Amino acid sequence: MKARTKFLVGGALVLGTAGYLMASSINETAQYYLTPTELAAKVTSNPRFVNTGVKVGARVVSGTIVREPSGRSLSFRMTDGAREYNVVYKGIAPDTFTDGVDVVVEGRLDRDGTFQATTLLAKCASRYENAPEKYRETPGYKGAPTPRA
Amino acid sequence: MILVGELSLWVALLMAAWTTTVSFSGGVQGRADLVKSGERALYATFAFTVLASIGIWTALFTHDFSIKFVASYTSANLPKIYTFTAFWAGQAGSLLFWALIMTLYSALAVFTNRSKNRHMMPWVTGTLGVICLFFLMTICFGANPYERLDWIPPDGRGMNPQLQNPGMAIHPPMLYLGLVATSVPFAFAIGALISRRLDAEWLGAVRRWALLSWFFLTIGIILGMWWAYVELGWAGYWAWDAVENSSFLPWLTGTAFLHSIMIQEKRGMLRKWNVTLVVVTFLLSILGTFITRSGIIESVHAFAQSSVGNWFLGFLIVATVLTAYLVSTRLDDLQSKAELESMISREAAFLYNNLALVGICFATLWGTLFPILSEAVKGEKITVGPPFFNAVNGPLGLLLLALTGIGPLIAWRRASVSNLRRQFTFPVLSGVVVFAVLVTLGMRNFYALMSYLLAGFVMGTIAQEFYKGIGARRRMYSEGLFAASMRLIGRNRRRYGGYIVHFGVVVLFCAFAGLMFKKDLAATVKTGETIKATDSYGHEWAFTSQGVSQFEQLNRKVLAVSFAVTRDGKKMGLLSSEKRQHVDSNDQPTFEPSTEVGILESPAQDVYLVFTGAVDAETAAVHINFNPLVWWVWFGGIMMAFGGIIVMWPQAQKERESGYVAELPSESDVLVGAGA
Numbered sequence: 085m086k087a088r089t090k091f092l093v094g095g096a097l098v099l100g101t102a103g104y105l106m107a108s109s110i111n112e113t114a115q116y117y118l119t120p121t122e123l124a125a126k127v128t129s130n131p132r133f134v135n136t137g138v139k140v141g142a143r144v145v146s147g148t149i150v151r152e153p154s155g156r157s158l159s160f161r162m163t164d165g166a167r168e169y170n171v172v173y174k175g176i177a178p179d180t181f182t183d184g185v186d187v188v189v190e191g192r193l194d195r196d197g198t199f200q201a202t203t204l205l206a207k208c209a210s211r212y213e214n215a216p217e218k219y220r221e222t223p224g225y226k227g228a229p230t231p232r233a
Numbered sequence: 234m235i236l237v238g239e240l241s242l243w244v245a246l247l248m249a250a251w252t253t254t255v256s257f258s259g260g261v262q263g264r265a266d267l268v269k270s271g272e273r274a275l276y277a278t279f280a281f282t283v284l285a286s287i288g289i290w291t292a293l294f295t296h297d298f299s300i301k302f303v304a305s306y307t308s309a310n311l312p313k314i315y316t317f318t319a320f321w322a323g324q325a326g327s328l329l330f331w332a333l334i335m336t337l338y339s340a341l342a343v344f345t346n347r348s349k350n351r352h353m354m355p356w357v358t359g360t361l362g363v364i365c366l367f368f369l370m371t372i373c374f375g376a377n378p379y380e381r382l383d384w385i386p387p388d389g390r391g392m393n394p395q396l397q398n399p400g401m402a403i404h405p406p407m408l409y410l411g412l413v414a415t416s417v418p419f420a421f422a423i424g425a426l427i428s429r430r431l432d433a434e435w436l437g438a439v440r441r442w443a444l445l446s447w448f449f450l451t452i453g454i455i456l457g458m459w460w461a462y463v464e465l466g467w468a469g470y471w472a473w474d475a476v477e478n479s480s481f482l483p484w485l486t487g488t489a490f491l492h493s494i495m496i497q498e499k500r501g502m503l504r505k506w507n508v509t510l511v512v513v514t515f516l517l518s519i520l521g522t523f524i525t526r527s528g529i530i531e532s533v534h535a536f537a538q539s540s541v542g543n544w545f546l547g548f549l550i551v552a553t554v555l556t557a558y559l560v561s562t563r564l565d566d567l568q569s570k571a572e573l574e575s576m577i578s579r580e581a582a583f584l585y586n587n588l589a590l591v592g593i594c595f596a597t598l599w600g601t602l603f604p605i606l607s608e609a610v611k612g613e614k615i616t617v618g619p620p621f622f623n624a625v626n627g628p629l630g631l632l633l634l635a636l637t638g639i640g641p642l643i644a645w646r647r648a649s650v651s652n653l654r655r656q657f658t659f660p661v662l663s664g665v666v667v668f669a670v671l672v673t674l675g676m677r678n679f680y681a682l683m684s685y686l687l688a689g690f691v692m693g694t695i696a697q698e699f700y701k702g703i704g705a706r707r708r709m710y711s712e713g714l715f716a717a718s719m720r721l722i723g724r725n726r727r728r729y730g731g732y733i734v735h736f737g738v739v740v741l742f743c744a745f746a747g748l749m750f751k752k753d754l755a756a757t758v759k760t761g762e763t764i765k766a767t768d769s770y771g772h773e774w775a776f777t778s779q780g781v782s783q784f785e786q787l788n789r790k791v792l793a794v795s796f797a798v799t800r801d802g803k804k805m806g807l808l809s810s811e812k813r814q815h816v817d818s819n820d821q822p823t824f825e826p827s828t829e830v831g832i833l834e835s836p837a838q839d840v841y842l843v844f845t846g847a848v849d850a851e852t853a854a855v856h857i858n859f860n861p862l863v864w865w866v867w868f869g870g871i872m873m874a875f876g877g878i879i880v881m882w883p884q885a886q887k888e889r890e891s892g893y894v895a896e897l898p899s900e901s902d903v904l905v906g907a908g909a
Contacts, residue, residue, distance in 0.1 A: 109624035117614035154854030155846025
């Protein structure tokens, strides 16, 4: 066998293994990425969808965040404008998590319709785009909420 | 100065347009005067971009809050250093910063090639001009940092506290320096393709740029990891987030290129492959920017979503189509001059190295784009998480690690059995010993054991290479140990600098494997109470709360918790973590409170403390992590950068001794081409 052929066989073997790993692990770790409305639709069309691990992207409804003083668990409501869900998250929230930010939660919807989140990501888009206009709208230029220790 | 800067931005745009037009038409018509004019216009583009940047810096330091960018990212009380770095804290400024580096590199590339590679330079200059033009257009029409507000706020909004960190201050410039440097090899590839000069000549011109890009990307990525680790409080440094991945992709193909270039230099093989790698590296760096800027893929880092993403997408598509056309019409000129002779040869090892790197790149790209792909195909967004990336890249990474040890040991063309036995005995033994020791000590994690086995093997290879080289010098020149080691490295920078980079890579793999043994716990304690814990090494730790304190510092109010720490009864010092509330110049709070973690650092492990919340004035809730070997991630990163510097360091022709460069005969040509 020529060296070139041998190399190609070896290469195919490596790529084949990598391809197999990719295919199998996608099946194992893939998750739906849904909006609250899509989640509601899924649950209506297939009641067993409750308790399936999903990712949901939504916005935190202002004023609904309830934090445990220890900072280890919190609850809030998330919305996409059409559909709202209660979220309970056990874990440490990132610093960027606050009223009105876009979040991505990973977890499952329980039978009572509460989303039990295991991970919580807050997008810092709004943090980077810290528009001065927001400053003007708030009386006395108090742009940010009072510190909660 | 601000007005001058704003006008300069538009002049720079015109200059870039001029460069592009006259360089290409000069190339087509073969008119030297037009080519010359194009090169001068490129220098002018750089000069005016510098003025535009100085304008923004002036606005930042004079706190001109009528400019939206200044009002959005700074406040009057922001420390000076962060006022300076605010230049790249937001979308518009960071694009201008990008353009600044792009025009600087372009001017440098044109200047260093002013008397060589002349037949391809018109195209190179033109291509560089197009890229500069693209960025300047995006800035002028998509995200202009000079955009004004219709009112003047009393103070700016301030900088996100998480960006007020030294690592974050230099991480973006490093990444940009690396990402932008991929444009120069790309421009030369286009120049070589158009002028059909596809021999080793153009490779000589781009090797240094590819190295420079690799060097800065490495530093940028490691700094990003460091920032995430010390600032974000999740006790990790890599999460396979879309934005992290997008900086990793061009690094992978760039690394592949730095290896495959050697095969073309020595054996004239892989010509198509090398052009492809250069082009793909550039396209990936643009793709990465597109992913970061467009917000198309969910990421924790996302910049503001804006039309800028569309600009990048458009540029990406046009560049891909045009280059694909160019390459496809020049396949005949890219015919390989030699064939692979044996599977047991250095060429084969390099080929597999490229396969592994590109495989990792493909898998990472696939995982990153999967939500978009699945939505296009199935109409539903499906995401994959870190388990996917680890499952695929773990094995490929180990293959790569093994090749790092194998490559330097095998001869070019065809290795003999005696060569193999002589070269492999010590490294293999070294790997086996490491493996046996760890198993005896009770380590049972398969991935960790494989990593350390291979790490031992590669360390054996590197040690053997240095031992042989130094020994030869000592015998031939009867030099002392120190002199011999210094001269060995100094006169063969490419080879031994490369080994130092490999050493850094091995250290990184060891550190990654260490994180498999991390431990963590959560606790709530009153002042004077003690938390007890056992780490993975079996040490007994005790953390005694010193209470919660409150104080003011610079532009922030701080709530802190401190612990007196002991290990096996021995005092280890104080460890504290803070919640910071940043305030503006009117003492009004800005942003959310941010968490500052406390880290007790040592080579064995980091003790990582996160203050999660104060239950009352006396009681603090904390999270404690024991992270083994994290210190070595930063050390490995520094080693890689250090090796990179050695490889890049210019070397005078006469310094090299023929006996040691015999293995790289074409290097001298290459260095001349690169302007050494």
